[in-house]
Amino acid sequence: MSLSSPSRRRPRRLVAPVLVLSLAGALTACGGGSSADDSASSSDASAKASAGAFPAEVATKFGTVTVDEQPKRVVALGWGDAETALALGVQPVGQSDWLAFGGDGVGPWAEGEYDKSPQKIGTLEPEYEKIAALKPDLILDTKSSGDRTRYDTLSKIAPTIGVPKGGEQYKIGWKKQTEMISQALGLADKGEKLIADTEAEFTAAAKEHPEFKGKTITVGSRTSNGWGAYVRGTDRVGFVEQLGFENNPKVEAEAGEGFSVTVSEENLQMLDADLVVMAPIGIDAARISGDALYKSLPAVKAGHDIVFTDKNISTAFATNSVQSVGYALDKVVPMFADALK
Structure with a gap:
């Protein structure tokens, strides 16, 4: 059965109550459960687990952040947070x-998951007064610029889970993002299951399409300012x-420190690969597919290219959160x- 079949998709939202692990329990094998000699009663242990074990600690670029108790009012600023x-x-x-x-500010893969619409906050420049209110x-x-001033300002408002070490310029994958957020929320076990289930989807897709292995690929975009291609780590x-x-x-x-490299029209042949995948950002897709220089790429001449014309597919691929990757797998794997x- 193709991965694009809806019958293979599982619900992405997890709302059933589950037991939660502390960060220490997630990292220390010997700390994850009661032994036969444990003097604590099973009812006490269950009560502690269901409430989440706090304080929880999360390692970030700016040091370890401690969350003392179960958060009740969460503000999510990073891309996909x-x-x-x-x-x-x-x-x-x-x-x-x-x-x-x-x-509600989320893609179609997460529509309807809010009971009450959240307050919208700016992206590159967060509205700090609105956040404090x-x-x-x-x-x-967790997925942001990694700017120290931004982090310090937010931390004065509330404990802030910033980018991980090496996660500047949005270079953090969905797995690390899920791990950090689930730890901060006292939901490490839910996070682990989400990661494991999503990894299984990738494994199944790769197994179903062995022709992908070892093929070179360019993942790029064109904006009103020009062409670009994304680098490893994004x-x-x-x-x-x-x-x-x-x-x-x-x-x-x-590649440098940023999440992409600029590609001049004079050097557009650099985009050529076994497969070229391009996304229009703020422009019509025809400005890519109809461009004479683009059409001159050997991969494009051979039909080994994709230009995203469906905004939902393009944004799912770009968001790459633990929710959106399942949607993207269903859509783009058959296209590849x-x-x-």
């Missing part, structure tokens, strides 16, 4: 809408690497396979 919280059954009171979805007891900013590239692809070595050779034929 709100969707990750929703996947864990937590509804932020405020969130940033990075891709201008409108409505929400009186949060936890701020999520979500889009991580997504295709999990399917067996190798990111375009010519792009990697130009067709383009490589």
Whole structure:
């Protein structure tokens, strides 16, 4: 059965009550459960587990952040942070809408998961007064610029889970994002299950399409300012690497600290690979597919390219949260396979 079949999809939202683990329990094998000699009663242990074991500690670029008790008012600012919280059954009171979805600020894969719409917060420049007015007891900013001033300002409002070490410039994958947020929320076991279930989907897709393995791929975009290609360490590239692809070595050779490299029209041949996948950002897709220089790429001439024309598919691929990757797998894997034929 193809991965695009709806029957293979599982519900992405987890709302059933489950036992939760502390961060220490998640990291220390000997601490994850009661032994036969444990003097605590089973009822006491169950009560502690169901409430979450706090304080919880989360390692970030700016040091270890301690969350003393179960957060009740969460503000999610990082790209995909709100969707990750929703996947864990937590509804932020405020969130940033990075891709201008409108409505509740989430993609179609997470629609209807809010009981009450969150307050919208700015993205690149958070509205700090608006955030403070929400009186949060936890701020999520795991996928953001990693700017120290931003972090310090947010931390004065509430404990803030910033980027992980090395996670600057949005270089944090959905797995690390899910791990950090689930730990901060006292829901490490839910996070582990979400990660395991999603990993299984990637494994199944890669197994179903062995032709992906070792093929080079360019994942790029065109905006009103020009062309670009994404580098290893970013979500889009991580997504295709999990399917067996190798990111375009010519792009990697130009990689710096940012999440992408600029590609001039004079050097557009650098985009060529076994498979070229392009997304229009703020422009019509025809400005890519109809461009004479783009059409001159050997991969494009051979039909081994994809230009996203469906906004939902493009944004799912770009968001790459633990919720959106399942949607993206269903949609783009068949497209990849067709383009490589």
